[in-house]
Amino acid sequence: MKEEEEKYRDSLATVNERGNRNWIFAKQPKGRLYNARTVVSVCCFLLFFSLPFIHINGRPLFLFNVVDGRFILFGAVFWPQDFFIFGLVMVAFILFIVLFTMAFGRLFCGWVCPQTIFMEMLFRRIEYMIEGTAAAQKVLNRGPWTTQKAIKKILKHSIFFLLSFFIANTFLAYIIGTGELWKIVTEPLSAHAGGFAAIMVFSFVFYAVFAFFREQVCTIVCPYGRLQSVLLDKDSVVVAYDHARGEPRGKLSKKETGKKDCSCTNCGGCSRIIPPPMGDCIDCLQCVQVCPTGIDIRNGTQLECINCTACMDACDFMMEKTGRPKGLIRYASENGITEKKKLRFTPRLKTYTTVLLLLITAITVMLASRKPAGATVMRTAGMLYQERGKDSISNLYRIKLINKTTADMPVTLRLDGIEGRVELIGHPYIRIKAEGQGEGTFFIVLPRHAVSKRKSMLKIGLYEGSKQVLSTRTTFLGPVK
Ligand code: SF4
Numbered sequence: 001m002k003e004e005e006e007k008y009r010d011s012l013a014t015v016n017e018r019g020n021r022n023w024i025f026a027k028q029p030k031g032r033l034y035n036a037r038t039v040v041s042v043c044c045f046l047l048f049f050s051l052p053f054i055h056i057n058g059r060p061l062f063l064f065n066v067v068d069g070r071f072i073l074f075g076a077v078f079w080p081q082d083f084f085i086f087g088l089v090m091v092a093f094i095l096f097i098v099l100f101t102m103a104f105g106r107l108f109c110g111w112v113c114p115q116t117i118f119m120e121m122l123f124r125r126i127e128y129m130i131e132g133t134a135a136a137q138k139v140l141n142r143g144p145w146t147t148q149k150a151i152k153k154i155l156k157h158s159i160f161f162l163l164s165f166f167i168a169n170t171f172l173a174y175i176i177g178t179g180e181l182w183k184i185v186t187e188p189l190s191a192h193a194g195g196f197a198a199i200m201v202f203s204f205v206f207y208a209v210f211a212f213f214r215e216q217v218c219t220i221v222c223p224y225g226r227l228q229s230v231l232l233d234k235d236s237v238v239v240a241y242d243h244a245r246g247e248p249r250g251k252l253s254k255k256e257t258g259k260k261d262c263s264c265t266n267c268g269g270c271s272r273i274i275p276p277p278m279g280d281c282i283d284c285l286q287c288v289q290v291c292p293t294g295i296d297i298r299n300g301t302q303l304e305c306i307n308c309t310a311c312m313d314a315c316d317f318m319m320e321k322t323g324r325p326k327g328l329i330r331y332a333s334e335n336g337i338t339e340k341k342k343l344r345f346t347p348r349l350k351t352y353t354t355v356l357l358l359l360i361t362a363i364t365v366m367l368a369s370r371k372p373a374g375a376t377v378m379r380t381a382g383m384l385y386q387e388r389g390k391d392s393i394s395n396l397y398r399i400k401l402i403n404k405t406t407a408d409m410p411v412t413l414r415l416d417g418i419e420g421r422v423e424l425i426g427h428p429y430i431r432i433k434a435e436g437q438g439e440g441t442f443f444i445v446l447p448r449h450a451v452s453k454r455k456s457m458l459k460i461g462l463y464e465g466s467k468q469v470l471s472t473r474t475t476f477l478g479p480v481k
């Protein structure tokens with residue numbers, strides 16, 4: 001019996017017994033959660049489509065230029081030298097997702113994941129508009145090809161592709177910036193063949209995902225969904241069916257629905273229905289019909305559930321219709337349902353929260369103390385020291401500089417904490433362009449009496465005017481004493 005109950009775990013709702021795709025015709029949800037998700041999605045769309053166009057001090061707010069290794073987060077430029085900070089931000093982000101999932105399940109998937117909101121709130125809505133309800137779509141798909149069917153299909157797929165093209169352009173703007181994107185769009189194709197190819201590849205990928213692949217992204221491809229089994233525990237809050245209240249399920253009979261809870265026979269004003277001698281689930285399957293991944297949430301938490309809450313709206317509607325309390329399917333933890341327990345702050349949650357707080361503190365400190373410039377100093381390879389007359393010794397160096405600010409930076413070099421001087425070759429200073437790189441060659445000259453070892457460590461200060469922007473270290477070679 002147990003095996004029979006668990007059988008649903010052996011197959012995917014989107015694959016039939018012959019291994020073919022089981023196309024999901026999800027009914028459009030209606031209800032307060034669907035309305036709330038619509039509002040959240042509109043906010044997300046506004047953010048997604050506007051963020052690449054927002055510039056602060058001439059810089060985009062966000063840029064993820066993986067090609068040139070240039071990243072901008074909230075207007076701050078991250079160079080390859082800052083990658084340890086970037087790495088830490090990513091670790092903190094992953095940890096946040098882990099912690100969040102342990103506490104609130106896949107809330108992220110249902111409410112803000114781009115795949116879900118684009119699929120459910122944009123592409124599927126367009127499908128409802130063009131092809132009608134889920135039932136109408138099923139009839140259309142299974143019916144023969146007619147002019148009307150062809151028009152509907154062409155119209156739907158054209159709009160899907162146009163939207164995918166628009167999303168691909170925006171997506172690319174996050175990678176190369178709006179300036180470069182504008183050039184690709186406005187300048188001759190031959191000048192930007194690579195960029196144009198990238199736009200088309202992204203467009204076709206998005207189109208294929210939203211028109212055909214759909215919910216399989218969440219059930220087959222997305223690693224986050226697959227991690228659920230290790231992240232969720234019985235205290236995690238998920239979209240859950242209250243089996244204690246719902247079972248044994250059973251269809252409503254007319255006799256049961258017509259009963260009143262008083263013995264009087266003539267008032268006619270009482271409409272309260274006596275619950276049938278069974279659980280509250282009336283087995284109407286509305287929760288299954290609205291599910292975009294085609295599952296039955298009454299079987300328990302499943303990998304395919306993206307916590308979209310469509311089944312909550314559908315079930316609440318049925319509960320209201322039949323005079324039962326809402327919330328048969330609701331946000332709850334397994335323990336909350338079986339033991340009537342509230343969300344607990346488990347030791348696992350405490351540990352993750354502590355680690356997360358430590359990481360956030362470390363990142364904040366690192367970001368706050370981040371220098372406006374970066375420098376790499378290298379002593380010229382294969383060269384020993386040079387004698388400068390009788391009383392001085394010099395070493396030759398090369399310096400590479402990065403300016404992380406939006407203004408040009410003229411930089412001079414000085415020795416810190418030791419007698420001696422820096423002699424820049426060619427210019428009295430190195431000019432580093434805004435958000436650019438610069439380099440130079442220089443001697444460090446030390447009086448002979450200051451060189452006590454074969455190899456000593458020196459501190460070099462980089463100054464913009466009288467303001468020190470950076471301090472770096474290098475070695476100095478001297479004669480053996
Ligand atoms: S079971 Fe409910 S919450 Fe989960 S994906 Fe289906 S409709 Fe959405």
Ligand code: SF4
Pocket residue numbers: 241246249280281282283284285286287288298314315316318328329
């Ligand atoms: S919508 Fe509610 S009542 Fe209907 S089958 Fe699903 S859980 Fe049962």
